[in-house]
Amino acid sequence: MSDRADRPIVVCLGYPALQSPTHLDRIRAIDPRYEPVALPVDANTDWVTAPPEKPFDEPPPWAAGVAEQRRAALARSEVLIALHTSKDLMNLCPPLRWIQGVGAGVEQFAMAGVRRDQVVVTNASGISAGSMAEFVIGRLLSVWKRLREAEQYQQAHQFTRTYGRTFAGSTVGIVGMGHIGDAVGQRARAFGARVLASKRSYRAGATSEFADQLFGTDQLHEMLAECDAVVVAAPATDETYHIIDASALSAMKKGSVLVNVARGSLVDEAALLDALRNDHIGAAVLDVFETEPLPPDHPLWEAANVYISAHSSVSVDRYMDDVFDLFVENLDRYARGEALRNVVDMKVLGFR
Secondary structure, three states: OHHHOOOOEEEEEOOHHHOOHHHHHHHHHHOOOEEEEEOOOOOOOOOOOOOOOOOEOOOOHHHHHHHHHHHHHHHHOOEEEEOOOEOOHHHHOOOOOEEEEOOOOOHHHHHOOOOOOOOEEEOOOOOOHHHHHHHHHHHHHHHHOOHHHHHHHHHOOOOOOOOOOOOOOOEEEEEOOOHHHHHHHHHHHHOOOEEEEEOOOOOOOOOEOOEOEEEOHHHHHHHHOOOOEEEEOOOOOOOOOOOEOHHHHHHOOOOEEEEEOOOHHHEOHHHHHHHHHOOOEEEEEEOOOOOOOOOOOOHHHOOOOEEEOOOOOOOOOOHHHHHHHHHHHHHHHHHHOOOOOOEOOOOOOOOO
């Protein structure tokens, strides 16, 4: 940071929930060179549900009335915290040197042409891991304890027994052993399950405190064949596109459960529908989809034994506070010229 002397470092708050006076004051308190600016949106617009996975034209539909203010803010910003991004971010924001993603996924910034020789990207990986793992365990309990059926009988005033299966002794497979995978593994083992996990960086002999056995990605089908439930928790990359395809689904145990809390692109939905229709897959828990929002006429809505949620496996009661705490810590590190937390491997994720 010595080459910056005392010139202002413009920090752009690109996520509206983080633009309060309290947020701005916390940034100013870190270093007198920090100048926080808000990237505005139009009042009473639904920016929250806008899918973040694909870059948008600037201005986006929820900020058409503040286009000039947005361009002025981006044109001066060296640091950006955001979830959504413009397709032309590098031209709109020439001074950009660091992006803090609000979520764990940052593929939208790669699609926007962010250059890894100019910009460092950090994500919020790990912030949501605990609550997402609770969601996964809750859904598996719902499936295996047949809670949906019990509720249906209750609604029909029918006193019908719905005996489920025991979680303990089951084998849970995790595709992608990052923060979310670790958290799922930890909780599944606490329930007495055996945990298997595939990991891109696996090397022979590697171990994990949250899994009983690790596998390389080239051993994925071998792992799937042993699992009663498979949890997809890997990042979206070219290598993970449709990693759960027809052959992977065929490799899974008959009657097993598929859970996807990663990205919709990791699962071939057409192949999954076939596997559900022929009863090879017992149930599918889906929080993410290839097209979001999931179209009302999509066949997944009517498929038997599918549990759908609207990209909401993370609990948000404390999420944004935790993300901002991480950002503040990283801003302090940035001001001091220290290594940032949660730096992503931009080459692996497809950044130019």
